[in-house]
Amino acid sequence: MNNLKALQEKISYDKTFDCVQCGYCLPACPTYETMERETHSPRGRINLVKMVAEGKAAVEDLQEPIEKCLGCMACTTVCPTDVQYGEILEGAKEVLEDNAQKSTLQKQTEDFLFGSFFPSRRWMNTLGNATWLYQRSGLQRIAHMMKLTKAAPLHLDAFERVLPNLPTPKQRKRRAKRYIRKRPSTAKVAFFTGCVMDSMFFHTNQNTIELLLKSGTEVIVPERQTCCGALHAHSGKIEQSREVAKDNIRAFEEEEVDYIINNAGGCGARLIEYHHLFEEGTTWHERAKRFVSKVKDITEVLAELDQIMYTIPIERTVTYQPSCHMSNVQGVIEPPRQLMNKIPNLTVKEQKRPDFCCGSAGIYNIINYEESMDILDVKMADVCATKAEEVVTTNPGCLLQMKLGIEREHASGEMEAVHLVDLLAQAGPVGKWE
Ligand code: SF4
Ligand code: SF4
Structure with a gap:
């Protein structure tokens, strides 16, 4: 990009000055912990963005550090100067996208996925119905028997194994x-x-x-x-x-x-x-x-309306894996815990570092599978230490990642992962007015 001023605007250059380089964010950053590189820490990434905006580094230098950022925003929760890292990250991604060299096929695929596929309810329903057919027709069993799923790109076979059973x-x-x-x-x-x-x-x-x-x-x-x-x-x-x-x-x-x-x-x-x-x-x-x-x-x-009683006791030990985006961006921290505490006989064990990302992060675990699994292994050590029988999450990506983590720990059968809404549904919810 030739126009440095336009680049600075897009990349949120002005926001980078809020970072005072104190390093308080380093212990909170999962990629800094697992990758052990300054460029893969919040401080390092902000510095790099600043250097690119000043023309002291090339846009390409941003590629790897920004691609490997989870976007979990754990750094923003500990930053004493309230650096708007989310805006810096989004700007850097936009600049990288503008700069990317793509083949016609890649462009067409992305245009279809982002322009037609994800935004279309019809396509999403078709995907759900096709997956149901695959699961129920016996195709899935045959594919597993013949190890055909191993040929799937981007480790999609791992995610295919942990998908829930879909409705008709x-x-x-x-x-x-x-x-x-x-x-x-x-x-x-x-x-x-x-x-x-x-x-x-x-x-x-x-x-x-x-x-x-x-x-x-x-x-x-x-x-x-x-x-x-x-x-x-x-x-x-x-x-x-x-x-x-x-x-x-x-x-x-x-x-x-x-x-x-x-x-x-x-x-x-x-x-x-x-x-x-x-x-x-x-x-x-x-x-x-x-x-x-x-x-x-x-x-x-x-939690706010508080109109439901939970009537079926659940004799189980669970641990809550918060969604980073829910805690760190939305600031929703207590309501899930309050709701779990309403279920009779349920024991909730906190992890040592519940706020450490599970490595799912949107499609991060598909694009950066190996790095995501390193982060997941750190998370699972904490999860397993709670001796929970169930990991409760509030996000589909975290849920699949937890299922994958349980499989990696060879703990299937002893441990499960569940969305909090489904756990509440199991606990016999009755409206207080009923
Ligand atoms: S968003 Fe997460 S992974 Fe990215 S720099 Fe911040 S703490 Fe690290
Ligand atoms: S905590 Fe905030 S100010 Fe300190 S290095 Fe990290 S981003 Fe910069």
Whole structure:
């Protein structure tokens, strides 16, 4: 890029000056711990961005350190000067994307994935139905027997093994667009279903709706909603991320609601940052701010409304693996723990470092499989030390990563991973008004 000023603007050069190089963030950074390189620490990355913005280093020098950053934002929670690392990271990714040399096939594939596939509910349903067919028709068993899955690229065979059993196409179709209450409702909420979440964890989405109904809310599921845009942003495709944000803002403006609920830490973190995508003072910025003010994680609303009793005791020891995006970006820390404490007989054991990322981080574990597994192994040592029988998460990526971690520890059969919503659904939720 020739124009240094334009580069500085895009890369959030001004924000890099907030870093005073104190190094307090180093012990919090998983990639610094596992990769042991200054360039793979928050401080090192910020320095590198500054050098690139000043023309003292090439854009290419950013590639490896930025690609290996999880975007977990653990560094921002300990930074004494409140460095806006998220904006610096996103700017660096955008610059790298602008600078990338791609083949026509690569460009076409990315255009399809980010422009058509993830944002389309139809494609997501098709993916879910195709996976169901693969699981139920016996194809999966044959593929495993003949070791055909080993040929899958990007270690996708590992993720294929830990996918949950998917619902039938009929069950998928049965979901209503609106759940009206005969009695007065505690709140009117719109449910953000997510793309991967709705495709692969449809049953968790159904349990989410059930819990909302038992909390006495009226629930609508806006039809024109699309994916949150986190995957676009993680890949430096900020313009496309802005477009899906606009689509969601429009879809959730169609009806006046009190809350916009999601159940995936990664999606929620993206949704609450929509206003940063638009220039201050513009209509879109105002519309985004209004949207953001209503976004809540399911656990926040369940804890706040407090309308459910859990009637089935669960004699189990669990440990909670927080989603980094939920804790570090959304700041939702206590509600999941409060909800687990409401389940009779459930024992919750805290990890020594619950805030250490599991290595999932969107599609990080697909793109950077080896590095992600190194981080996962550190996490699993902590998880195993709790002697928990179940790891509870609040994000689909973390859930699959935990399942993978359990497999790597050869602990399948002794330990499981579950979404908190599904655990609450197992605990016999009854509305206090029922
Ligand atoms: S976002 Fe996470 S991985 Fe990236 S620099 Fe910060 S702590 Fe390290
Ligand atoms: S803690 Fe903040 S100010 Fe200190 S080195 Fe890290 S990013 Fe810079």
